[in-house]
Amino acid sequence: MELTITNLCSLFATGLIAGLFGSMLGVGGGFIIVPLLTLVLKLPIQIAIGSSLVAIVANSCTAASAYLKSRLTNIRLGLLLETATVPGAVLGAVVICWIVSPILSVVFGIVLLYVSYSMVFHKPILSEDIPPRISMERTNASRRIFNNSDNYYYDLGEKQIITYKINSIPLGLGMSFIAGVLSSLLGIGGGIVKVPVMHSIMRVPIKVAIGTSSFMITLTTATGALIYYHNGYIYASIVAPLILGVVVGALAGANLAEKSQVVWLRRGFGTLLFITAISMFLRATDVI
Amino acid sequence: MKVRSMVKSSNLHNWLSLSLKVGVFLAFVLITIGSTILCTTKNVGADLIVPLNELVGKITNFDAVIVISLGIVVLLFTPIIQIIIAVVKFAFDQDKLYLGICLVLLCVLAISLLFSLV
Numbered sequence: 001m002e003l004t005i006t007n008l009c010s011l012f013a014t015g016l017i018a019g020l021f022g023s024m025l026g027v028g029g030g031f032i033i034v035p036l037l038t039l040v041l042k043l044p045i046q047i048a049i050g051s052s053l054v055a056i057v058a059n060s061c062t063a064a065s066a067y068l069k070s071r072l073t074n075i076r077l078g079l080l081l082e083t084a085t086v087p088g089a090v091l092g093a094v095v096i097c098w099i100v101s102p103i104l105s106v107v108f109g110i111v112l113l114y115v116s117y118s119m120v121f122h123k124p125i126l127s128e129d130i131p132p133r134i135s136m137e138r139t140n141a142s143r144r145i146f147n148n149s150d151n152y153y154y155d156l157g158e159k160q161i162i163t164y165k166i167n168s169i170p171l172g173l174g175m176s177f178i179a180g181v182l183s184s185l186l187g188i189g190g191g192i193v194k195v196p197v198m199h200s201i202m203r204v205p206i207k208v209a210i211g212t213s214s215f216m217i218t219l220t221t222a223t224g225a226l227i228y229y230h231n232g233y234i235y236a237s238i239v240a241p242l243i244l245g246v247v248v249g250a251l252a253g254a255n256l257a258e259k260s261q262v263v264w265l266r267r268g269f270g271t272l273l274f275i276t277a278i279s280m281f282l283r284a285t286d287v288i
Numbered sequence: 289m290k291v292r293s294m295v296k297s298s299n300l301h302n303w304l305s306l307s308l309k310v311g312v313f314l315a316f317v318l319i320t321i322g323s324t325i326l327c328t329t330k331n332v333g334a335d336l337i338v339p340l341n342e343l344v345g346k347i348t349n350f351d352a353v354i355v356i357s358l359g360i361v362v363l364l365f366t367p368i369i370q371i372i373i374a375v376v377k378f379a380f381d382q383d384k385l386y387l388g389i390c391l392v393l394l395c396v397l398a399i400s401l402l403f404s405l406v
Contacts, residue, residue, distance in 0.1 A: 062312055236326065239337070244316070
């Protein structure tokens, strides 16, 4: 890719859009960065994925820092699940060398279709409306918190301390491994797998699931990005404007999210992702 | 004793939050400086990131790609530093279970990276 002011501005704008919509809609920037880099800027998909992973590290570090500060992160659970996610991320980054671009585009398109369907029909990926199948233990009794010092958080909305128990850890570890593979293979954070698994299977409250997923994504994407770095898929002129755009966009998006109609934004964005998924399929078959 | 355990847990949240903020800020500053140099010098072509093993030797050269590479390395190692902070904290708190989990995670990370980077 030639180093021109136009290209640098396009990359900065890509990062800005990813950071802005990513933080407004609660999706990782990968679903925006990879299609924009491959379809609009015509970069090879491996370089797009490597660049996306580095940008997601910047984005998720910013988000994870805020969740940690609000104590919406279960550090112990995150560290435990990362023992499975990290090998998955390494596997995904290593096997990409043997996967041809059209297959990657098709896999990415399929995942995009799932995300766009979830957004348009408001299926919860990162939303708060997954009903727990069993009731979570909610109590103000401090004794319970002290018995389990990490499995609680203070809910600002409900103005009470909520405690919870974690279930199905082996299944959670298995799914975390898959999330790691998908993350490095597609250049995404993997939150689309981690959050539903933690919430629906492991019974972790959604706010904590999002915070913990954000904490985990920093390490998962950094692991994958280090391997892409070593394999020569990371370019300074591509990654630098992308990171700067992502950080600025994420900061702006966090402020705009409170003022905007997120439901309609999700639907509009979901439709756009559907079109992008179709474009990825067309690119895989060399139609575009 | 139990209250102290809760307070210690909150301290870990604060330390990790701070380490992420500092890491991202440092990386952002380095990448901004590097990008400014890149734009002003129009260093066309030489835009591949400097490999990790060569970065230390070339660090004295104030070249755009080296400064950006350094920023990216700082960014990528920021999450790994979190685990090291957690190891120190769990060791200090004598939380043997999670000290073990963190050490396993560090070993998995080291083995995986060594295996894939060689």
